[in-house]
Structures are given as structure tokens and as C-alpha cells.
Amino acid sequence: MQVLVRFTAVYCQVNHAGEKSGVAVSDDADGILTTGRFSVCTDCRAFLAYAIERRRRCPFEPKPACKHCPIHCYRADYRQRVRTIMSFSGRHLLLRGRLDLLWHYFF
């Protein structure tokens, strides 16, 4: 989920005005942490909290990439949002030569 947090932060930085607060996620933690080196607005924080909660409840082990998942547990609007964030931030990082970050792209 580190990648989703990172990508959401990039997307939020460019596209959302408004107050932002720190966010971080640990794969062992129950949810998002309120501090961290990434910042997102409250709207994006709610989105991340939802995404992390869904992933935590994923019944598959190992977890498939979400686009290959037979369940599609994300709400349709959030799934669309993941796609938007991933493609925007993927392009954004690509233009800045941060290809290294894309190797971890898992959606």
C-alpha cells in the first residue's frame, strides 16, 4: 500500500487545494498513520483509509493485482479513482525520471 499512498500524495499535491496533513501506512498496521512524509487532503485521506481497509480484508493469499481480482471489492467510484490516481501519478513520475518508483507499480 506504500505505492498507493505515495501516488495519492503526488496526485493530491497537484490536483487538490486545501489543507493537507501527513499520512503514512505500514503493511503491518491496522490502518493509516497520521504522520509521515507524504501529505494528503482530508478527502484523499478518507479514500486511502477505505482502500487500506479493503485490502486488509482481502481473502486471497497471495493477493492478486487488483485488476486481476475476481471480486473487485472496491466501490466502483473508488476503483475509478485508483485508476485516475495511478495513471496521473505514473505519468507525473515518468516525466520526472522517477522510473524506479514505477517498478513497484502493482495495480
Ligand SMILES: [Zn+2]
Ligand atoms: Zn487530495
